[in-house]
Amino acid sequence: MRNRFISQNFKLIVLLCSLLSSCIIFSQTNESFKTLNKCLLDKNEKVFVQLDKECYISGETLNFSSLILNASKLNTDGVSEEVYFEMVDNSNKPVMDWHCNAKNGFSAGTVTIPDSISFGIYTFKAFTNWMRNFSPDLYFSKKVIITRLNDKTLGFIPYSVAENQEQLISFFPEGGTLIEGIESRIAYKVNKMDSLLINKICYIKDNEGNTAFQFNVSENGVGSFNFTPVSGKSYNAEIDSAANKKSELPKASPNGYWLKVFRSGNSVRINIVNKDAYQDNEKLKLIGTTRGKISYDTILSSKAKNIQIELPLNSLREGITEFLLIRGNFIINQRLFYIEPSGTQSVNINLPKTMFNSGEKADIGIDLNEVDESSVTVSVSEVPHFNGFSFNRSLLRYMYFDSELTGIPNAIAIKSNLDENDANLVLLSTKFGQYAWNTYQNSECLNLKETSGNILKGKVKKHSSGEPVVGSLITMSCIDSVSTLKYCNTDINGTFLFLLDDYYDNKDIVFQIHGYPRTQNDIEWEFEDKDGRAGSSTMSTFAFTNSELNYISLCKNIGLVDKIFKVKQKKSANKDFTLAGSKGNFYGKPDDIVHPADFTELIDFDDVAANIVPGIRFRSKGEKSSMQVYSLLKHEIIPEEAFVILNGIPYDDLGYIATLGTKLIKKIEVSQSTILYGDITCPGIVSIYTNNFKIPANYYNSSKCIYKNEIKSIPFSNSLPNDNLKDSPDLKQTLYWFPGTILNKTQKIQFATSDLKGKYEVSVKGVTKSGKLIEKTAIIEVK
């Protein structure tokens, strides 16, 4: 009967099973999609770094402060708390690297530039572990010059640049398309700008050699012109003095869509022209996104010939809005539009005067218009001397503008002729040039966001075969007066991950792999190096101007004077290794604590255990020793070997423990229960602390590894060197440097000008607790 039922309803049963499976699969897909989306939705972060100078001498200290912001919201919500820095040379080889803790996105510190670094242009990079999921082009990057006192200053030095354009001039039609018969605004950029080309005439010639248009090359080689391509013609450009270098204009299409975006008072106008383009029912969509968030979204009629849209300016977010005209699944036009940020925290710098004498004390007031706790860097330093390195100096400009275009060789910004501040003509080449936000689509988010400390990733493998060690227990601990054990199991790749909070700053961390004999020497440890993924680049030469060369010489002379007069510089106040132990034991309160010094002298641990530590049973017979704990709950000896800790480190060499007598031992703690710590079972714990707080050097074999966790950040303070020797010249180039927190609406800063005459920039940059960016600069002069 049952068989008959099954056979009659076989198809129905199978169909139901299929549907059920599909439902389960669909829900699984949804879950994995949600998980994947979370990675992308968290978006990227941006880091902005301020340095105290542009030019350093090897051996000198470099003061830095950094700010991490959520790339979309431009506030400090949910940002990483670890930031990584790297200095690479002109061949992209790292010469220095370090990392810092960041609190509420803000960090500051001091590093010493190694004496070995020779003269050159170096790229200073900053990024977070989360940013490593995305293109390295999005890391903060800034050029600095480092020179050595005894190095010759060269006028031309090798310098890495983005790939050279093939053409002398690149052209960028607005919206990305040129349509025959329609006047379009075309931006141009001379790729290898030379002073000889300034004001030269550039001729736009058709394929018959006729000049269709001409314009004068601007001073910086960037500009725009209006041009109407004629049907059936192609165009190229040649500059008067470089006639042999022709540059092709993008080819005009006979039909298609044309997009124009421009500002009109307090509105943004968008014109879309459809010249004999698709006449079907495919959906046409216009989307505007600003830093990943949709600010405008509408569906248009694909048959309309001419569409005009007017948006209030305040309906778009400040910064760069990317307008995309999409047909079906294809992007047809792309236009970036920039709105200058205005709603930032306004701050005033109150200068009593702008001219100061050398050695004069200056009192400058800083007023925050809205009272809000702010993390800022206040600095008074020489005005920039290197024109080629002027980018990435302004916080607002970097966050709202430059960082959005970073790493895109085809992006240029053209200021409107009408308004000096209105850089609203930001154009990209067509084919959806790599606008930063488009690169997020394929990110896999393999690097975790470090919101509570540095995530250390390591790998264990067998040295002989190279095979990963899978599923093994790895413990992490530090030599300390408390035992702060953490553990992790290796995955199928032999990888393990640990979170290093600030307790582990500047500590030597001991990693141990368990389940291997002590004599095991076949284990190899690798720790992830969070580098800036420098990558390759092409080389060019950078030519210093005479004034820049003179400035470098001045810096060298100042360095020499400082060295002669032996100006003491305050070293960075790195956290010293402390035995105080700011954490409690991982196993909680011990049941018994014994201080052997309180008792008569006992020679070895056998005697110690037998006489003064009643909770443990220690037996030593020749080379074999065992340690067991008496359970208070069960009133019997726990049969398994106790978990032994020596000076905070899990320690399995009982032979050494056996040699310890009361003279060497400071304290013994015993937990007389079986402790369950996560997935680990400790059949009683015996924690021994010796007077010298050391682990015998011969304990470390390949199954153990010491990792030095160096952190450079210092608590916020004015970290400038202030103690000059008497009668020595004061040639400070940075007069004031304060990275820290401002609590009050009005803050006064006091500093003394140095003997170095010239212009100095007073700068206040940072972010308020509520997430508003602060930036203000003022110029003073020392005569």
Place this chain on the structure above:
Amino acid sequence: MRSIFITVILVIATLLNSYSQNINCCYDSVSEKVYEQKIVAKLFINPLINNNNQYYSNWLKGKVYLNNGDVISNELLRLNRYMNELLWLRKSDYKTGMVDKDMVLGFSTENPDTKQIKKFTKARIKNWYSSDSIDVFIEILAEGDITLGIFRTSRLNKNSNELTLKNIPYIIKDNKYYNIKSGRRGLYSLPFIDKTQMKSVIKANHLKVRKEEGMKMAIELYNKQSSK
């Protein structure tokens, strides 16, 4: 034949679909692994074997709130009311541990069927039978300006080996714990409770304050009225 063929195609299509699902991005699980705190517990030695009355509930999934502000989620927990200890069932080997009370601020459990969440907080109270204060877990029934908690405990009759369950109500105000008797008099006895207001709340809502549910409702309504 044709129908069997169609059916087979359907099955294959479903299987292929399932095979192609690629649950990518282990980000969340890796992130959880790195940031998750570990529970520390002593191996539980059952003092009253075969006496399930010592437990307040069955094993339920819940959260443990640590002193340092961290929260450990998705662990199997239950309260042993006889020992007043939080028990934890380790998923890897089903060993039971007594969670170290010194490291914990409280815990909560969720009933998967009723979705009811029960919250327990660690409190320092003075037991009537001892001169010292002790840390106990108190179940919070109503929260607000005045909080109602119940200390779930039990006493063992050594002769009969039976447990007598006791639920002792506490009123919590400004972090101070006041042991009261169930019923109206217990509530009225507290100086910071407006007797008139409480009376009207109980009367208007016909509340049976001798029972936990009634007391809970009374405190909730009283808090609501007081906040207006």
